[in-house]
Amino acid sequence: MVKSFREGPLTLWAVNGVTFEIHPGETVGLVGESGCGKTTTARCILRLTEPTAGQVYFNGSDLTKLSPREMRAQRRNLQMVFQDPDTSLNPRFTVRRTLAEPLRLHNLVSGQELEERLRETMVRVNMDPGFLDRYPHQLSEGQKQRVGIARAIITEPQFVALDEPTSSLDMSIRIHIIGLLLRLQEELGMTYLFISHDLSAVRALCSRVMVMYLGRIVEAGPVEEIFERPLHHYTRALLSAIPIPEPGKRRRRILLWGEPPSLFDLPEGCAFHERCPDVEPLCRRELPPLRDIDGGHLVACQEVGR
């Protein structure tokens, strides 16, 4: 999949040839720093943003080929939870209206059944159904995010893209939201794509993880494998940068030199080569392919496994 944005004479390559699969019931983490293309990837899957090129197969059919009407019908199966509930919840809608909207659009339930579904969903996300008549400004941050989750799950989707759902939350609320997402997945059998820069949240929630850098996947694999044996220098630096909440326990920190290059002006070859401690002449010329090193552990690096 490719997504580029034009800005005058410049082209920004937000997502630059990304290929991956997600299997039913999985939780896949998509991690990376700001601007690496993780949110754009998710938006392209749901066609909230139209991809420039590429296909998205969902249950075997290509979503990018669907007419707007066919896509709308599919949306009950593909939902998204957004990072900031303050901008993703309509401030003039009560919780009831926010939650009823997707059910009404898809003609799923009505009347007494609708009311029951609303109440049941509220209880599912650990909220008192009494909150149905409140407006977003009457809710706490954690409650607003739970409404965002409730709206996504109310149509009983098969796939939910979670875009940094815990990033703006306090620590004690974050862990609760993660616990909630785990339970909902178990109850409803959903598949998650969890987008986050918070690697500790990824470790708690995901079974597999993909690391993005400047629009490309640089490493992917089972969570345990990637967190314990990262092979790409970028993944290593990213993991080592996170402080461990245990005094005296020090890990060797790999400090990266400089900052990522501009997305308008990507370097030739491996996009990471300017910051890589192990750069070789080949890295400056050729784009490293994403190769399977060891039973599902994929790395895009010329030097690994050589």
Place this chain on the structure above:
Amino acid sequence: MAQREALLRIEDLSVTFPNRDERVTIIDRVSFELGEKEIVGLVGESGSGKTVTSLTVMGFLPPSARVEGGQIWFKGRDLLRLREEEMRRVRGREIAMIFQSIRSALNPLMRVGDQVARVYQLQRGLSRREAYQEAVRILNRMGIPDAERRARAYPHQLSRGMCQRVLVAMMVACRPALLIADEPTTGLDVTIQAQIFELIKDVQQATGASLLLITHDLGVVAETCQRVVVMYAGQVMESAPVESLFARPSHPYTQNLLRSILRVDKVVEIPEADASLSEGVTYGLRGCRFALRCPGVLPPCWEEGLPKEEVEPGHWAFCHSCG
């Protein structure tokens, strides 16, 4: 912990803000101290009062806020009793602060080199040229590549990480005795965050300043600080050496907070309970503000006054049930 003369000692500080017709006590009888060359973490979730505490130290409270009581002792003087001109001499020269809103702390219409040079001109009385040379030198020391060229840039032409380096340069330009960093890496990517923390630690070591680090990130506290002060709803809950706090948290709030930590280096158990500690914080209680959510609450917790229990040498819990 060795007995050291405190550089900064906050005693029984209370600050109120207006809310409709009444005044809300946002900082409630806060006391803690910071020794020479010490790094102390001030931690808490949203609304715990950690930022307001630091703004009070700097004399940066908005006009609607009112200090209701207490003292802030710094080098033998109570900062709350200083006149504005005296306070202005303390700020920058003796106490300097960096803020979480990186971009808004810089003047968007002024080249960053000139902004740093202004500090040298105003605080050290250097000439324009000397000040500018010093500014370029310090920007270089802050790890800004090609500092001479970057000094001519405007803030919007630099990344947020670079802007924070400029602000750290301005903070240390006058070699203040106390540095206050309020969530200095909010909104920065983790690899850049690690760079900035290394820089702040280097600067603290090199200048021998004390550092008050305000953060919600317990990982940063564990790696950076010697002591930690835990705040909740405007009150200090616990204060202890870092090792002691993480190994033996005494206050029920701290215990809950530590249980909500997620880690990259291992899988943690996700608690079943709805542990949203900072939601619906109550500022109206006269006693302990955590009493509403506390699993070990006792009758005296609702009454006026917070007990101070020394559970270990230098490890204090402000709690009735910890005695």
